Amino acid sequence: MVAGFTLLELLVAMAVFAIVSVSVYAALSQMILSRSVLQARYADLADLQRVLVYLERDITQAVARPVKGPYGDKIAALHLVSGAELSLTRTGAVTYQSVDNSLLRVRYQMDGDVVQRGVATVLDQAQDSRFDERQLVDQVALFELSVFDQGTWYTDWPQTDRDAVTPDLTRLPQALRVRMQTQSGRVIQHRLPLLSSSVKE
Numbered sequence: 001m002v003a004g005f006t007l008l009e010l011l012v013a014m015a016v017f018a019i020v021s022v023s024v025y026a027a028l029s030q031m032i033l034s035r036s037v038l039q040a041r042y043a044d045l046a047d048l049q050r051v052l053v054y055l056e057r058d059i060t061q062a063v064a065r066p067v068k069g070p071y072g073d074k075i076a077a078l079h080l081v082s083g084a085e086l087s088l089t090r091t092g093a094v095t096y097q098s099v100d101n102s103l104l105r106v107r108y109q110m111d112g113d114v115v116q117r118g119v120a121t122v123l124d125q126a127q128d129s130r131f132d133e134r135q136l137v138d139q140v141a142l143f144e145l146s147v148f149d150q151g152t153w154y155t156d157w158p159q160t161d162r163d164a165v166t167p168d169l170t171r172l173p174q175a176l177r178v179r180m181q182t183q184s185g186r187v188i189q190h191r192l193p194l195l196s197s198s199v200k201e
Helices: 007-060
Strands: 078-081 085-090 104-111 114-120 132-137 140-149 152-154 175-182 187-193
Touching: 007 085, 007 132, 007 175, 007 187, 078 140, 104 140, 114 140
Parallel strands: none
Antiparallel strands: 078 085, 085 104, 104 114, 114 132, 140 152, 140 175, 175 187
16 A cells, blocks of 8 residues: 655645745845845946046146137146046047147046046137047946145145246146045045156147
8 A cells, every 4th residue: 555645744845845945035036136236336346447547548648738728718738626527638649630749638527427538639629619528437426536736635726836826737736536436335536646748839
């Protein structure tokens, strides 16, 4: 005579199976959630690092060449406004076919929650001159820049020397510091030294 399972044994087996299934499902869900969080963090970090790559490339090729604004006003070779907008003249950009010995004017600024990098191949601008704007990273909560010179950090540049009436528009600071934070809370801060360059006229 073949022995079978009793109803009680089946109920116990089904209960054990259900408990094990719930435990396995919870563990898998936690693993998937953790992976999603890590992927989001890595994506945030990659986006922020892309901004640093562009900034480092531009800063290390900065030259002390002031430019003219669209209304004839003179703008410093490196110009920082309230720690939020940075523009500078750089060299080494032959791919853009700049008409001024491969010099470019680049600009960094935030538009909403987007950090943008603009490029102008014409240094001395006319009223209809425009920057070619490219998005570097979005969902940014904070984009803060400052420059270092003679032991002090500034959020505006150039600075007027004590004995001068007007600021030296050709003078470059010694370093740049950038601090960024995404809306997810990821924070990155980095310092970039500037290489001294001769004035390009």
